[in-house]
Amino acid sequence: MAPAALLRRVPVRSARLVASLAGAALSLVAGFWVAVVLDGRDALPVTAVLLLVPALSAAVPTHRLEPVARAVIALGWTLALDTVVAQAMLSLGAWDVRLGVLVVTGVSVAVWVGVELGTTLSRRAAAERAAEVGP
Numbered sequence: 001m002a003p004a005a006l007l008r009r010v011p012v013r014s015a016r017l018v019a020s021l022a023g024a025a026l027s028l029v030a031g032f033w034v035a036v037v038l039d040g041r042d043a044l045p046v047t048a049v050l051l052l053v054p055a056l057s058a059a060v061p062t063h064r065l066e067p068v069a070r071a072v073i074a075l076g077w078t079l080a081l082d083t084v085v086a087q088a089m090l091s092l093g094a095w096d097v098r099l100g101v102l103v104v105t106g107v108s109v110a111v112w113v114g115v116e117l118g119t120t121l122s123r124r125a126a127a128e129r130a131a132e133v134g135p
Contacts, residue, residue, distance in 0.1 A: 017120055020060055024112045027053045031105025040097035053105050054078040057112035061119060081107060 031053055034045045058077040059070050085103050089095045 013120070013123070016063075017116060020116050021113065023056065023060060024109050024116070027056060027112070028105060028109045031101055031109075035098040035101040035105070040101060046097060046101060049101055050082055050104055051078060054081045054108045057108035061112060061115035 031049050034040065034042075034049045038045055040046055055074040055078045059074040062070050062073060065073070081104060085100055085107070086095075089100055089103070
């Protein structure tokens, strides 16, 4: 079967879900790479992960919202998560750049995957209810 025929057979929602979950996995790998392999020594990769991973975890699953609303949600989620993680680690006396990057990345990816899967399940349930009620 030709590759173009395969692409036509994949529903857009399924392709979007797979692409989003692949992005979440890539974000997880990036956070792990910065924290463990680079040892949190370089400021630019650490800053990039601490800002981009939470922002993407909020912006990608909310694709149906207006762009300005997505940007506000992503910015708020990023600032709130980074602040809460830093404050909790300082309060517990467990401050470490590597651990902070891992925690922020882990929470962000968990939220990303949870929202994507929850949205997919709710769409399926709504489609099933509509099919049951239909003529």
